[in-house]
Amino acid sequence: MKVTISRKAHFNAAHRLFVKSWDDTKNESIFGKCANPHYHGHNYELIVSVTGEIDPETGYVMDMKVLKDLIKSEVEDAFDHKNLNLQVPDFFDLNPTAENISVVIYNKLVKHLDKDKTIEVVLYETPRNFVKYSG
Amino acid sequence: MKVTISRKAHFNAAHRLFVKSWDDTKNESIFGKCANPHYHGHNYELIVSVTGEIDPETGYVMDMKVLKDLIKSEVEDAFDHKNLNLQVPDFFDLNPTAENISVVIYNKLVKHLDKDKTIEVVLYETPRNFVKYSG
Amino acid sequence: MKVTISRKAHFNAAHRLFVKSWDDTKNESIFGKCANPHYHGHNYELIVSVTGEIDPETGYVMDMKVLKDLIKSEVEDAFDHKNLNLQVPDFFDLNPTAENISVVIYNKLVKHLDKDKTIEVVLYETPRNFVKYSG
Amino acid sequence: MKVTISRKAHFNAAHRLFVKSWDDTKNESIFGKCANPHYHGHNYELIVSVTGEIDPETGYVMDMKVLKDLIKSEVEDAFDHKNLNLQVPDFFDLNPTAENISVVIYNKLVKHLDKDKTIEVVLYETPRNFVKYSG
Amino acid sequence: MKVTISRKAHFNAAHRLFVKSWDDTKNESIFGKCANPHYHGHNYELIVSVTGEIDPETGYVMDMKVLKDLIKSEVEDAFDHKNLNLQVPDFFDLNPTAENISVVIYNKLVKHLDKDKTIEVVLYETPRNFVKYSG
Amino acid sequence: MKVTISRKAHFNAAHRLFVKSWDDTKNESIFGKCANPHYHGHNYELIVSVTGEIDPETGYVMDMKVLKDLIKSEVEDAFDHKNLNLQVPDFFDLNPTAENISVVIYNKLVKHLDKDKTIEVVLYETPRNFVKYSG
Numbered sequence: 001m002k003v004t005i006s007r008k009a010h011f012n013a014a015h016r017l018f019v020k021s022w023d024d025t026k027n028e029s030i031f032g033k034c035a036n037p038h039y040h041g042h043n044y045e046l047i048v049s050v051t052g053e054i055d056p057e058t059g060y061v062m063d064m065k066v067l068k069d070l071i072k073s074e075v076e077d078a079f080d081h082k083n084l085n086l087q088v089p090d091f092f093d094l095n096p097t098a099e100n101i102s103v104v105i106y107n108k109l110v111k112h113l114d115k116d117k118t119i120e121v122v123l124y125e126t127p128r129n130f131v132k133y134s135g
Numbered sequence: 136m137k138v139t140i141s142r143k144a145h146f147n148a149a150h151r152l153f154v155k156s157w158d159d160t161k162n163e164s165i166f167g168k169c170a171n172p173h174y175h176g177h178n179y180e181l182i183v184s185v186t187g188e189i190d191p192e193t194g195y196v197m198d199m200k201v202l203k204d205l206i207k208s209e210v211e212d213a214f215d216h217k218n219l220n221l222q223v224p225d226f227f228d229l230n231p232t233a234e235n236i237s238v239v240i241y242n243k244l245v246k247h248l249d250k251d252k253t254i255e256v257v258l259y260e261t262p263r264n265f266v267k268y269s270g
Numbered sequence: 271m272k273v274t275i276s277r278k279a280h281f282n283a284a285h286r287l288f289v290k291s292w293d294d295t296k297n298e299s300i301f302g303k304c305a306n307p308h309y310h311g312h313n314y315e316l317i318v319s320v321t322g323e324i325d326p327e328t329g330y331v332m333d334m335k336v337l338k339d340l341i342k343s344e345v346e347d348a349f350d351h352k353n354l355n356l357q358v359p360d361f362f363d364l365n366p367t368a369e370n371i372s373v374v375i376y377n378k379l380v381k382h383l384d385k386d387k388t389i390e391v392v393l394y395e396t397p398r399n400f401v402k403y404s405g
Numbered sequence: 406m407k408v409t410i411s412r413k414a415h416f417n418a419a420h421r422l423f424v425k426s427w428d429d430t431k432n433e434s435i436f437g438k439c440a441n442p443h444y445h446g447h448n449y450e451l452i453v454s455v456t457g458e459i460d461p462e463t464g465y466v467m468d469m470k471v472l473k474d475l476i477k478s479e480v481e482d483a484f485d486h487k488n489l490n491l492q493v494p495d496f497f498d499l500n501p502t503a504e505n506i507s508v509v510i511y512n513k514l515v516k517h518l519d520k521d522k523t524i525e526v527v528l529y530e531t532p533r534n535f536v537k538y539s540g
Numbered sequence: 541m542k543v544t545i546s547r548k549a550h551f552n553a554a555h556r557l558f559v560k561s562w563d564d565t566k567n568e569s570i571f572g573k574c575a576n577p578h579y580h581g582h583n584y585e586l587i588v589s590v591t592g593e594i595d596p597e598t599g600y601v602m603d604m605k606v607l608k609d610l611i612k613s614e615v616e617d618a619f620d621h622k623n624l625n626l627q628v629p630d631f632f633d634l635n636p637t638a639e640n641i642s643v644v645i646y647n648k649l650v651k652h653l654d655k656d657k658t659i660e661v662v663l664y665e666t667p668r669n670f671v672k673y674s675g
Numbered sequence: 676m677k678v679t680i681s682r683k684a685h686f687n688a689a690h691r692l693f694v695k696s697w698d699d700t701k702n703e704s705i706f707g708k709c710a711n712p713h714y715h716g717h718n719y720e721l722i723v724s725v726t727g728e729i730d731p732e733t734g735y736v737m738d739m740k741v742l743k744d745l746i747k748s749e750v751e752d753a754f755d756h757k758n759l760n761l762q763v764p765d766f767f768d769l770n771p772t773a774e775n776i777s778v779v780i781y782n783k784l785v786k787h788l789d790k791d792k793t794i795e796v797v798l799y800e801t802p803r804n805f806v807k808y809s810g
Contacts, residue, residue: 003537006534006535008533008534058424058435058436059422059501059504060504065437
């Protein structure tokens with residue numbers, strides 16, 4: 001019996017979208033206001049889902065508190081109240097679009113989970129824009 | 136690396152549910168209050184999701200602004216503040232259930248997307264009732 | 271010790287905004303898309319708040335179930351799945367703006383409450399537009 | 406054309422998490438505050454989704470009111486304002502984790518649905534913790 | 541310049557509503573399912589608001605982190621994952637209605653705030669039922 | 676008959692909290708992670724409420740579209756996707772706390788409203804932290 005458990009978390013961060021090899025005009029034509037060189041920011045809402053078998057003794061797929069603590073140590077502590085472009089090494093050479101952030105979060109978390117479990121990351125950049133990545 | 140991006144939109148519309156070939160008694164027995172001949176209405180909340188590869192240069196699956204504008208021109212401009220039965224040709228001969236509306240929206244959008252992308256439409260008729268269609 | 275208790279409810283309805291003595295051009299210039307003669311509609315979300323003393327024996331200001339039933343009989347049964355302009359007598363000669371609907375709801379409810387209590391009506395026409403009336 | 410329809414419902418209940426064959430110390434080490442022998446509780450939010458073909462005549466996959474009534478009779482009437490451990494037989498010998506509750510709800514509902522339909526249960530234990538089960 | 545700052549928090553608890561001097565029949569007639577002797581429970585959502593002058597140097601009415609920590613130590617640590625009737629002394633002789641819980645929370649918090657500030661407590665017992673108390 | 680109408684809007688921005696005359700150590704001791712010199716950011720959700728008499732002819736306190744456009748031109752166009760400290764002159768010499776931002780927004784809007792109306796600004800910095808200012 002495979003069940004998916006999900007945990008919501010959040011972090012607030014500044015970022016800008018741009019391609020280093022492009023000039024300002026091209027960056028603004030592609031990324032619009034998101035290319036603002038002085039940065040803007042978001043309250044990112046994150047949902048991490050883990051799918052696996054229910055342990056017949058505990059009734060847990062995974063202890064939600066363990067998942068919560070893992071998200072805190074791997075994602076919230078690394079990203080919260082940070083400038084993603086300047087202070088988070090994952091984005092020194094990677095444009096911090098919501099798509100790329102979701103892949104980075106997935107990769108940070110998947111290595112801490114048992115191999116018989118699969119995970120999915122949903123990341124809300126705003127209440128109206130969100131992305132999903134599951135490997 | 137396939138990622139799904141999602142965009143929320145909304146429109147307000149009037150409709151009634153009925154089958155033209157049925158009489159009022161049968162329509163009311165099947166559709167209840169929704170068959171009211173004088174119409175009722177909803178704030179429809181719409182989530183359109185597009186799945187595809189991340190462009191390695193921009194970090195985008197698709198520019199969210201392009202998706203937003205597409206939803207506006209194809210769905211919001213066509214449905215918002217309209218009577219679906221009387222003013223939207225798609226429903227002149229099709230009962231505007233949430234299921235049918237989601238299929239119509241899917242068909243309007245899919246033809247504007249690249250063939251290597253797939254889409255899914257989620258439509259909330261009320262905060263407690265919603266439907267999903269992905270082709 | 272005065273406490274305020276609040277109960278959420280909802281109804282779905284069709285309406286149009288227009289002043290009977292104005293012609294179509296003037297109505298559309300003032301009410302825009304809301305003047306559509308074929309109607310549009312909303313999921314109205316309603317919050318009714320009642321302020322009064324806590325009963326020292328029960329710990330209730332008022333039984334929330336009594337308030338819920340009152341909102342059902344006075345508001346939901348009268349408005350839900352209706353065309354406000356055509357089927358609700360309160361709006362035969364009153365433009366069903368959110369402001370006017372909130373006043374009508376207030377007047378329907380206040381007469382059923384004890385004189386030592388005050389009430390407030392909050393009405394969401396959409397998740398982004400709402401009104402408040404308290405007499 | 407397969408479409409998924411979803412309906413939200415809710416119930417409030419008390420529960421505690423523990424394994425009968427373990428002593429208090431072990432239960433508290435695994436389940437933390439959730440093992441409190443005096444119980445705690447939740448507002449459970451439930452989303453039941455049914456996937457099937459659209460009926461070409463009605464435009465329905467399934468009448469949402471039938472689904473709503475089924476959830477009420479099978480789940481809400483059985484669980485609402487109850488102590489899951491003491492008053493709901495399904496959990497007399499099954500730890501009422503969110504995972505196990507979702508499986509029990511799935512099993513209660515699936516037997517009432519046509520064989521050509523599939524269902525999925527999403528259960529929010531809190532706004533930040535939820536689970537999903539689809540058989 | 542007086543501004544109000546607000547902070548949301550939450551706790552999960554079990555309770556039952558009853559008056560000790562009444563018999564079961566009377567308690568059930570007044571409190572319905574809420575009188576269940578085996579308890580039920582809720583995810584309580586709490587909003588604490590503090591009104592005061594903006595400090596011209598910091599731009600704060602009060603450090604939101606101080607308010608968050610105060611709510612944690614005074615309310616969350618005392619109520620979360622508890623049985624209010626059996627484990628929280630404030631309710632040993634007081635019926636834990638939402639109204640009474642809001643007054644208790646107010647009294648716990650107000651004594652820790654500067655005299656030039658006023659506070660208001662909003663407590664959601666469910667997403668549809670909530671109360672407000674401000675002294 | 677005075678009614679309050681409310682309109683929700685939003686903007687995304689970067690900021691940092693600090694007092695210019697303090698050194699980094701003091702700023703970090705007071706503002707914590709919010710003092711990060713590289714900025715962080717938020718999705719600010721804004722609710723502007725206007726209270727006034729209902730116009731007996733239109734049934735409006737004020738055209739919600741006029742209010743929406745006013746918020747767009749005065750607030751969203753000025754703040755959205757900006758760095759508040761570096762690009763919004765109101766905050767060149769004013770710490771952009773939620774409290775101060777709400778006062779700035781109030782002052783920008785109030786001068787465009789009729790003198791017989793009053794306004795209130797609610798600003799969510801995160802879903803859990805918000806402020807209110809009404810002059």
